[in-house]
Amino acid sequence: MSSSTSSSNPWRRFFRLAVGAAAVAAGVIYAFVVLVDPFDTLPLSPPLDRVPVAGNARFAFPSLARSDRFDSALFGTSTSRLLRPAALDPAFGARFANLAMNDATAYEQSRLFDVFRRAHQAPRMVMVGLDVRWCATGDTLEMFTPRAFPAWMYGANRWRGYAEMLNMYAVQEAGQLFGILIGAKPPTYGRDGYTSFVPPDSEYDAARVAEHLRQETGASTPPGPRIGPPAAWRFAALEMLAGDLAKLPASTRRVLFFVPYNHVRLWSPDSPIAAVWDECKRRVVAMAQGQPNTLVVDFMRPSPITENDDNYWDSLHYRVAIADRLARDLAAASRGVASDDYRVLAVSPE
């Protein structure tokens, strides 16, 4: 070996130091992330007392969906997000995880449902909050939003996760969870997935809400093409939901509810939009009648809840006290009790 390739060569030392520094830095960061396991999804991670941390629930909830701490789950979007498992559990005698994800498409909810179903052969209850996303018409299904969706977390192969841990988001979330684990930070989510994303009720400002609602006028309209009579329309998301629910055993109680939009988002009965919602509800009822052990409850109608602006933060999101009232209403509807808050659209026996 010539002198310039020998160990005294400064370039040899330089190269080894540079490569070594890269390897050590990347290795230490990677080791930290996989040990903390911020999404609680890796097969070999140490048994730490993890809580959901990811701001994007699409990352945080697959581990909850797999957890055997729950025998029931609630799916939906932010319009179902405020339903507290602590209120649902005693009402139904179940152990709920709130798996509703802000702005989730029907497809994303279905993927999460699939994770839950694979991990729970015979769930006690499955609850789905139905809103505008489920009533979209047409052949095509909206799959994702601009938010990242980690498809690898939703598959059966959890080893795949080791290839997804070297990125800024995983490092950030590992840092967050580490802070919580050592007691330096408070948890973001509850262990059952529940988080209140609205401000504390003490900050409620009726005048500000009224201003919001004044700006948000206009009935909520399901997207998608609609050609021909309503009976000819296709509701791809509902077809997917029917397929998902059919995979559950007959013993599983299925509760579907149309969420309570504020009256500014509701429609006049003779409008073209009404025809879409009416047909959507009709399809949900037909679907329920084809499923065992299913209840369909409609809060999306003029009612003491939806007509009172003081119940809302904005036209889609109600206050926490209303969420607890919904939990009680759902339990009452399940027992066959009538109320002005809702209308039972369908009940099918086990």
Added chain:
Amino acid sequence: MLFNSQVFIIGFLPIVLSLYYALAAHKAARQALVVVASLAFYGWWDVRFVPLLAGLTLANWLIAQWFGRVRAGWIPLLGVALNLAVLGLFKYADFLRGTVYGAFGGDWQPWQLILPLGMSFFVFQKISYLIDLKRGDRHIYGFLDFCMFVTFFPQLIAGPLVRHNEIIPQFAADPRRPEMWENLSRGFILFIIGVAKKVALADTLAMLADPLFAKALTGPLSAAEAWTACGAYTLQIYFDFSGYSDMAIGLALMFGLRLPFNFNAPYCAVSIRDFWRRWHMTLSRFLRDYLYIPLGGNRCSPPRQALNVVATMLLGGLWHGANWTFVAWGGLHGAALAVNHIWQDRGLRMPRALAWAVTLLFVMACWMLFRSPDFTHAGQGLLAMLGTNGIGSLPLKQEDVAVLAGGAAIALLGPTSQEAALRMLRPHPWLAVPAGAGLAYLLLLVGGRLPNVFIYFQF
């Protein structure tokens, strides 16, 4: 497979590089390794196109062998025609059909053929070799030499456009020669610089430019928005392409091979001729040697000379993409080069600062055309820059300002990557450690950035 991907940096490169040096003493073995690795590198993107790449490589080699025996001038031309036909089919068929149908009317459905990655570079490289043969070059290479020349993965996808006679002679040199560690070090640092330019600068600038160009498709931009979009894209395209070239040159150097430089501080140019001596230098060289000079170059009358340069640049523009906006972009640069020739021939002078500003403004205006999907939006963008929609305002985040200011400073004031890595770099340990740590940070960025926080609820 992208250079700036984790699978390349953590997996492919260390494995291939280690095997290459393990086989260094055996020329055929190390070359075979590089060819196989390059085909795997290419197939990672879409394995269906590997047979096309391999087939074209074999066809070009056979044509060269045939010419070596027969020495008939039409044989290389046949090869040129073959390469152009493949490029024309994949890249320009729909463009030409659309133009014809647009002119004469009639319904048509695009074929929507997928352009194999790197095809434009691959074809130009082979054409240069075949034309060199036609011109009397006597180099008829062995199969492995030719395959490695064609498929060598650092330059396979996006250049630099390497000539056969500047790289194939290097294949014979044992990579474990005395300067091995220096080559590895300088190449590694140049690669890191390239990744940083691409990932930290270009991709961040794209997050600023892309939404503004998207907005321009749906409504008018204010002057503030249009200038920001144009400025961000001007820096983005430079850091993106020059970063890729830096990665390619750095990688090749790690294998003990020197590739030609491709960029030399182009936004410091003080004339459009100067710009094209600094921007995508290997393409400029190709266009000069294989189009402009055969058309007559500088040896004809001034009007013919102007016509030659415009024609050359029109074709150069078309090479960038199958759209009339690219052709017009090339034509504008060609016209500017013709004016530049006349200006210089008449001995006219301009203050250096003014010449720089005029050149940069022209280049930026042309980038607006290059980036826009059609002439309408390009025109609207340029008018917006002139303030026809009002000055307006654009609240920029701190990181946007930082990347714009930092990017401009690096592009205008900093040393070029090759100066920094190949000339200025000294083997100090205190440089090696932060460089390696920097690569670790870039690996995280490559893996995924922090998502934007969605402003979803505004209670």
